Amino acid sequence: MKAAILKTLGQPLDIAEMPAPEIGTGEVVVNVVAAPVLSYANEVFNGKRRYMIDLPMVPGCGAIGRVRTSGPDATHLKQGDWVFCDPTVRSRDDALIPDITLQGWSARGEGGMRLQRHFHDGTFAEQVRIPTENAIRIGEIDTRDAARWCALNTxxxxxxxxxxxxxxxxxxxxxxxxxxxxxxxxxxxxxxxxxxxxxxxxxxxxxxxxxxxxxxxxxxxxxxxxxxxxxxxxxxxxxxxxxxxxxxxxxxxxxxxxxxxxxxxxxxxxxxxxxxxxxxxxxxxxxxxxxxxxxxxxxxxxKWMYSPEAVTRMTGLIRAGLLDLGHFDVTAFALDDANEAVAHAAANGGPFRMTVVRP
Structure with missing residues (x-):
């Protein structure tokens, strides 16, 4: 598959072919349709933000996509389902104080780094492998609206x-x-x-x-x-x-x-x-x-990030017409133009402006 790879801090993303992700138990592979480019992505990629990341890495924090394959523990997801790829990955071996990593973006502490080394690559790619619980269904949408649904990420x-x-x-x-x-x-x-x-x-x-x-x-x-x-x-x-x-x-x-x-x-x-x-x-x-x-x-x-059920609740606000995605002005780039997308996001941040990559 094609992906944008951050090999070294301060260097442009490398657009290259890499092996497609292989699914394991407790995991889902999603075909990425649209991935948001955060306005401060350039500060992460040049090291200014001093985030804990394990390079080389496919960056990208969250996405809208469709389920490609799911593991044997998935009882509701099916191939083709539209999902929000929640980047907030929590360790599963301590419900009281889970370690957290933002997949494809940053980690928190040594436990978060260990988690990042497994759920390593983000969404600036044609496919992404995520924990089953992080593929959250949003219902049917028009493919043309996928980029606007990336507003969920914000x-x-x-x-x-x-x-x-x-x-x-x-x-x-x-x-x-x-x-x-x-x-x-x-x-x-x-x-x-x-x-x-x-x-x-x-x-x-x-x-x-x-x-x-x-x-x-x-x-x-x-x-x-x-x-x-x-x-x-x-x-x-x-x-x-x-x-x-x-x-x-x-x-x-x-x-x-x-x-x-x-x-x-x-x-x-x-x-x-x-x-x-x-x-x-x-x-x-x-x-x-x-x-x-x-x-x-x-x-x-x-409070850092949000609880998993927040995605479903917010989807309900959107479906009910209480929260209008039409407020967001979206500029989309092809995956081949990921570096241009990062520069555009930095220069065009602010209220209701959104830059996305469409693999």
């Missing part, structure tokens, strides 16, 4: 945070990082879940205006000034009531003061979910006042 991340926060219909949410790729997807997802209002702070005025244009008065935008106390009060003031939940999705380049301004806008007894990248490249830690957390009964939790 929307599932904030959806995982909202589910972890037990976010409820009728609540008010503040999305820290609302003008980014994941943040804008969070705004759309929260509204689909029945949010009363989403507070969307940011510095990018055109992006803020675009959120308002797309979603109307249920989104209240705030132009950040950089003054932590002033920004916090303005976020609170624009909300139609106390802010029930804050989710942070800011990138590594953001400051901890920007995070704290949003986090501490939450109401007493409120919830905070941290899902961004602040601090991953070094710098200050997030300093939150102990008395404020304790006396106001604030719940603060981290």
């Amino acid at each position: 929307m599932l991340v904030p959806y995982g945070g909202l589910l972890a926060a037990n976010f409820q219909a009728g609540e008010i949410l503040l999305v820290s990082g609302a003008t980014g790729n994941f943040g804008s997807a969070c705004v759309a997802t929260a509204l689909a879940m029945g949010a009363h209002c989403v507070v969307a702070p940011g510095r990018n005025e055109p992006a803020l205006a675009d959120l308002k244009r797309r979603f109307g008065d249920r989104v209240q935008t705030v132009k950040l000034s950089g003054n932590e106390d002033d920004d916090r009060e303005r976020m609170r003031a624009c909300a139609p009531g106390p802010i029930d939940c804050v989710i942070d999705l800011l990138p590594p380049s953001a400051t901890t003061t920007t995070v704290r301004a949003a986090v501490m806008a939450v109401r007493p007894y409120g919830r905070v979910v941290l899902m961004g990248g602040v601090g991953m490249l070094g710098g200050d830690g997030l300093d939150l006042p102990y008395p404020w957390i304790m006396r106001n009964d604030i719940t603060v939790r981290g």
